[in-house]
Amino acid sequence: MRIRVVGAGVMGRGIAQWAATAGHTVELADARQESVDEAVGFIAGMLDRAVEKGRLEAEEAAAAAERLVPLESPLAPGDAVDLVIEAVLEDLAVKTDLLTSLEKVLPASVVFATNTSSLSVTRIAAQLADPTRLAGLHFFNPVPLMRIAEVIPGAATRPGLVPLLVDLVKSGGHRAVVVADTPGFLVNHAGRGLITEALALLEEDIADVAGIDRIARDVLGLRMGPFELTDLTGLDVTASVIDTVWQGFRHCDRLRPSYLTPNRVAAGLLGRKTGRGFHDYRPDGPGILAEPPVTGILAEPPVTGDAARAVHVPGDTPDARELRRVLGAAGAVLDPAPGAAERTLVLIPVWGTTVAAAVAEFGLPPGRTLGVDPLSLTAPRRVLATTPASDQDAVRDARAVLARSAGSGQPPAVSVVRDTAGSVAQRLLASVVSVAASIAERAIATPADIDLAVTTGLGYPHGPLAWGDRIGAARMLALHRALHETTGDPRYRPTRWVTERAQLGLPLTEPGTPPPHTAR
Numbered sequence: 001m002r003i004r005v006v007g008a009g010v011m012g013r014g015i016a017q018w019a020a021t022a023g024h025t026v027e028l029a030d031a032r033q034e035s036v037d038e039a040v041g042f043i044a045g046m047l048d049r050a051v052e053k054g055r056l057e058a059e060e061a062a063a064a065a066e067r068l069v070p071l072e073s074p075l076a077p078g079d080a081v082d083l084v085i086e087a088v089l090e091d092l093a094v095k096t097d098l099l100t101s102l103e104k105v106l107p108a109s110v111v112f113a114t115n116t117s118s119l120s121v122t123r124i125a126a127q128l129a130d131p132t133r134l135a136g137l138h139f140f141n142p143v144p145l146m147r148i149a150e151v152i153p154g155a156a157t158r159p160g161l162v163p164l165l166v167d168l169v170k171s172g173g174h175r176a177v178v179v180a181d182t183p184g185f186l187v188n189h190a191g192r193g194l195i196t197e198a199l200a201l202l203e204e205d206i207a208d209v210a211g212i213d214r215i216a217r218d219v220l221g222l223r224m225g226p227f228e229l230t231d232l233t234g235l236d237v238t239a240s241v242i243d244t245v246w247q248g249f250r251h252c253d254r255l256r257p258s259y260l261t262p263n264r265v266a267a268g269l270l271g272r273k274t275g276r277g278f279h280d281y282r283p284d285g286p287g288i289l290a291e292p293p294v295t296g297i298l299a300e301p302p303v304t305g306d307a308a309r310a311v312h313v314p315g316d317t318p319d320a321r322e323l324r325r326v327l328g329a330a331g332a333v334l335d336p337a338p339g340a341a342e343r344t345l346v347l348i349p350v351w352g353t354t355v356a357a358a359v360a361e362f363g364l365p366p367g368r369t370l371g372v373d374p375l376s377l378t379a380p381r382r383v384l385a386t387t388p389a390s391d392q393d394a395v396r397d398a399r400a401v402l403a404r405s406a407g408s409g410q411p412p413a414v415s416v417v418r419d420t421a422g423s424v425a426q427r428l429l430a431s432v433v434s435v436a437a438s439i440a441e442r443a444i445a446t447p448a449d450i451d452l453a454v455t456t457g458l459g460y461p462h463g464p465l466a467w468g469d470r471i472g473a474a475r476m477l478a479l480h481r482a483l484h485e486t487t488g489d490p491r492y493r494p495t496r497w498v499t500e501r502a503q504l505g506l507p508l509t510e511p512g513t514p515p516p517h518t519a520r
Contacts, residue, residue, distance in 0.1 A: 001024045001025070001082045001083060001168070002024070002025045002027070002078075002080050002081050002082050002083075003019050003024050003025070003026050003027070003081075003082065003083045003084075003085060004026075004027040004028075004029060004071070004074075004078060004081050004083070004084045004085070005019070005026055005027065005028050005029070005084075005085050005087060006029050006030070006074045006084060006085070006086045006087065006088060006098060006102075007030060007086060007087035007088040007089075007115075008028055008029070008030035008032075008035040008036045008038070008039035009030075009035070009039075009087065009088075010141055011087040011115055011139065011141060011143065012028070012030070012039065012087035012088075012115075013028075013039040013042055013043055014139065014141060014142055014143030014144060015085055015087055015115065015139055015143050016028050016039065016043060016068065017043045017046055017047070017064075017143065017144055018139070018143045018144050018172055018174070019085075019172065020043070020064040020065070020067045020068050021047070021050075021056070021060070021064045021144070021172070022171055022172035022173065023067075023171075024067065025067050025069060026067055026068055026069065027069045027070075027071050027076075027078065027081065028040065028068060028069065028070055028071065029070075029071040029072075029073060029074040029076065030074065031074065031088075033072060036070045036071070037070065040068055040070055043065070043068060044065050046144070047061040047064055047065055048061065050144075074098065074101075074102070075101055075102065075105050076105075077105060077106075078105075078106050078107075078110070079107060081106055081107075081110050082109075082110065082111065083110065083111045083112075083113060083168070084099075084102055084106065084110060084111070084112050084113065085113045085114075085115060085137060086098055086099060086102075086112070086113070086114050086115060087115040090116065090117060090118060090119065092119055092123060092124065095114060095116065095119065095124055096124055096127040096128075099112055099114070099124065099127070099128060099134065100127055100128060100129075103128055103129055103130070108130065108133075110133070111133055111134075111135075111161060111164065111165075112128070112133050112134040112135075113134070113135055113136065113137035113165060114134065114135075114136050114137065115136075115137060115138055115139060116136060116138065117138055117185075117188065118183070118184065118188070118240075118241065118244050120154075120181060121134065121135065121136040121152050121153070121154035121157070121181045122154040122155040122156065122181050124154070125154040125155075125156055125157065126156075131154065131156040131157075132156050132157060132158040132161075133158070133161070134154060134157065135151065135152060135153050135154060135157045135161045135162060135165055136150065136151065136152030136153075136154070136179075136181065136185070137149060137150075137151060137152075137165055137169075138150040138152065138185060139174075140187070140457055146456070146457065147173060147174045147175055147456060148174060148175050148176075148177065148187070148452070148453055148456040148457045149169045149174050149175075149176055149177075150176075150177055150178075150179045150185050150186055150187065150453070151165045151166055151169065151176050151177070151178050151179065152178075152179050152180070152181050152185055153178070153180075153181065154181050155181065162178060166178065175452055175456055177445060177449035177450075177452055177453045178445065178446075178449065179444060179445050179449070179453075180442075180443065180444040180445065182248070182249075182442070182444050183244055183245045183247070183248025183249055184241060184244065184245035184248065186439065186444065186445045186449070186450065186453045187453050187454065187457035187458060188241050188245065189245055189435070189439060189444070190432075190435060190436050190439060190450065190453065190454050190458070190464065191241075191454075191457075191458055192241070192242060192245055192246075192255050192435055193431040193432040193433070193434065193435030193436065193464070194216075194222075194226050194229075194428060194431065194432055195226045195229070195230060195238060195242070196242060196255060196256065196257065196258065196431065197427050197428050197430075197431035197432075198212055198216070198225075198226035198227065198428060199257075199258035199260055199261070200258060200427075200491075201420070201424055201427060201428075202258075202260060203258055203259070203260060204418075204420060205418060206417050206418045206420045206424060207415070207417040207418070207424055209227045209278045209279065210279075210288070211415055211417065211424075212225060212226065212227065212424060213225020213226065213227050213228050213288075214381065214413070214415060215376075215381065215383060215415055215417075215424045215425050215428075216424075216425070216428060218379055218380050218381035218413065219373070219375055219376045219379045219381055219383060219424075219425040220375075220425055220428060220429060220461075221379075221461040222459075222460065222461065223459050223461075224459075226428070227277075227278035227279065228278075228279065228288060230271060230277065230278060231271030231272050231277035231278055231279055231281070232271060232272055233271070234270050234271050234272075234273055235261060235264055235265055235269065235270045235271055235277055235278075236265050236270050238261075239257070239261040239262070239265050242255075242257045242258075242261065243257055252438075253489070253490040253491040253493070254431075254434060254435060254438060254490075254491050254493070255435070256491055264277075304396060304400065305393075305396035305397040305398075305399055305400030305401075306396075306397040306400060307332075307397075307400035307401055307403065307404055308333055309333070309343060309344075309345055309397040309398075309400075309401060310333045310334070310335040310343065310344045310345065311327060311332055311333065311334055311335060311344070311345045311346075311347055311398075311401055312334070312335040312336070312337060312344050312345065312346050312347070313327070313334070313346075313347050313348075313349070314346065314348065314362065314364070315348075317349070319349035319351060319374040320349055322349070322374065322377055323347060323349045323372055323374070323377060326377045326378075326406075327347075327401065327404075329406040330404035330405060330406045331404060331406075332401050332404055342365075342368075343368075344368070345368050345370065345394055345397060345398050345401065346364050346365060346368055346369040346370070347369075347370055347371070347372050347398065347401075348364070348369060348370070348371050348372065349371070349372050349373075349374045349377075350371045350372070350373065350374075350385065350422065350423060351374060351422070351426070351475075351478065351479060351482060352421060352422045352426065352430075352478065352479040352480075352481070352482025352483045352486065353421060353422070353482050353486050354371070354387075354419050354420065354421050354486060355369060355370060355371035355385050355386075355387050355419045356387050356389075356419055357486065358371075359387070359389075366387065366389035366390075367389055367390065367391040367394060368390075368391055368394040369387075370384055370385060370386060370387075370390060370394065370395065370398050371384070371385030371386075371419060371423065372384060372385070372402070373385070373423040373424070373425055373426060375423075375425045375426060375429070376425060379412070380410070380412055380413065381412055381413040381414070381415055382402040382403070382412050382413070382414045382415070383414075383415050383417060383423055383424060383425060384398055384399055384402055384414055384415070384416045384417070385416075385417055385418065385419045385420070385423055386416060386417070386418060386419060387419045388419075395416060399414045399416060402414045421482065421483050421486035421487050422479065422482065422483050422486075426479060426483075427483065429467065429471070430476070430479050430480055430483055430492065431491075432460075432464045432467065433464050433465070433467060433468040433471075433476055433498070433508070434480060434492070434494075434495055434498070435464070436450050436451075436454070436463075436464035436465055436468075437464075437465065437468070437495040437497035437498050437508065438495050438497070440465065440497050440508075441495055441496050441497040446511060447465050447508070447509045447510070447511055448509070448511075450463060450464065450465060451463020451464065451465050451466050451509065463509075465508040465509045466508075466509055468498070468508040469507045469508050469509055473498060473501045473502040473505075473506065473507060473508050474502040476498055476502070476508070477494055477498050477499055477502035480492060480493075480494040480495070480498060481494055500512075
C-alpha cells in the first residue's frame with residue numbers, strides 16, 4: 001500500500017516509521033519542509049536503534065528507510081496513493097482545511113484517515129464533498145511501541161473502510177479496536193475512571209498524592225499511580241481530555257471533573273515537562289517521594305507500635321474470616337470478642353461502607369475501631385482507615401499489627417488513610433469498572449475491545465471488565481450500591497451493565513444476547 005502521512009510531528013513521524021517498517025511505501029509531508037527533513041532523519045535514527053536493540057535486522061531497517069518518500073507539499077499529486085493519514089494540529093478547522101484541499105488533488109479512490117484523539121470524526125467528514133471516504137485511525141505515542149490503534153467510523157463512513165483499516169493495523173503488528181464516534185473514543189474515555197476518582201479522593205483529603213499513588217501501585221497492581229501517570233502525560237493534556245469527555249457526555253456525573261485541576265494548570269504545575277506537577281521533579285526536588293518516617297496519624301512507615309496488642313475482628317462475613325486468617329497466619333493475638341479489655345483493637349473490613357457507620361450500627365468502641373480494606377489483605381501494602389474519633393495509640397498499634405508478616409516473608413507496608421466509603425483502592429477500582437461498564441452498555445465498543453484497549457493503551461494489569469470479574473459481578477454490584485447509598489453521590493450509581501450481569505449470573509465480559517434491533 002502507498003500511504004501519505006501528512007504532519008511530520010511526533011505522531012506523524014511515528015506513524016510513518018510504523019508503516020514503513022510494516023512494508024508500506026510512505027510519503028511524508030508537512031507544511032514546513034524542514035519538519036519533513038527532520039522527521040526523515042529522526043526515523044532513520046530510530047530504525048538504527050531498533051537494529052541495535054535486536055528488534056530489526058539491518059536489512060529490514062535499510063529497506064524501511066528506502067520506503068520513506070519525502071514530499072515538498074502535502075498537496076502534491078498522487079495517483080498511486082491508496083491512503084492518506086493526517087496527523088496535523090488537533091484543531092477542527094486545520095484538519096478540515098487540509099482534507100478538503102487533498103480531496104481536490106487526489107483521486108476519489110483514495111481513503112482518508114484522521115489521527116484525531118478528541119475531535120468528532122463525523123464533524124470532520126461532514127466538510128468533505130464525499131464524507132464516506134473518511135474514518136478515524138487513532139494511534140498512541142510512541143506509535144511503534146504502543147501496539148494499539150482505534151478505528152473509528154463516522155456516521156457516514158462507508159462500510160468497507162473499517163475492515164480495511166483494521167487489516168492495515170494488524171498487518172503492522174498492532175491490535176485494532178473498533179470504536180463508536182463518541183467523546184474520547186475508547187482509551188481516553190476509559191482512562192477517566194482512574195484519574196477522576198483519584199482527584200476526588202485528593203479533594204476529600206482521604207490521603208495525599210504519594211499515598212494514593214502507593215495504594216494504586218501496591219494494592220491494585222498498577223505500573224504507575226494516577227498522579228505519577230498524570231505528571232508523565234501532562235496535566236494540561238489530562239485536564240483537557242477530562243473536560244472534553246465530561247462535556248461530550250452532557251456532564252455525566254460518573255465523569256465529573258475536579259475543581260483542583262484548573263488552578264494547577266494555570267500555575268504551570270503540569271508535571272515532568274515543567275519540573276513540577278503533583279510530584280516535584282526539579283533538580284533539587286524530591287521527585288517521587290519515598291515513604292517518610294512516622295510523624296502523625298496519617299504518616300506512612302516505618303511502623304512503630306505494639307504488634308502484640310490483641311485484635312478483635314467482628315462478624316462472620318467472608319471478609320472478616322479472611323482478615324482473621326491473615327492476622328492469625330502472621331501471629332497476631334486474636335480476641336474472639338471485644339470484651340471488657342479496653343486495649344483490644346477492633347478491626348473492621350469495610351466494603352463500600354465506612355468505619356463510622358459500623359461503629360454506630362454495632363455499638364463498637366469508636367476510639368479503637370479502625371477499618372481495613374479487604375483488597376489489601378493479599379497485597380504488599382495493607383490499608384488502615386481512621387475516623388475522627390480514632391485514638392492515636394490505637395492507630396499506631398493497629399499499624400504494627402498489620403505490618404506483621406507470615407513466616408520469613410517481607411513485611412507488608414501499611415498506609416493509613418481517612419475513613420471514606422470503600423477506602424482508596426475500592427473507590428479507584430469501582431470507578432475504573434463502572435466507566436468501562438458504561439462504555440459497554442452504550443455499545444461504544446465490545447467488552448473484548450474495551451479490555452484489550454485498556455491493557456494495551458493504559459497498561460492496567462487487567463482489562464477493567466475482566467478485573468471486575470476477578471472480584472465477581474455480584475460483589476462489584478454490592479460495592480457500587482454501597483458507595484452510592486453511603487455517599488448519595490450519583491457518580492457511584494450502579495450501571496445497568498453490572499446490575500444485569502450480577503442478577504443473571506453472567507460475567508462482566510459477556511456481551512450477552514443482543515436485542516432484535518441490533519442482531520446481525
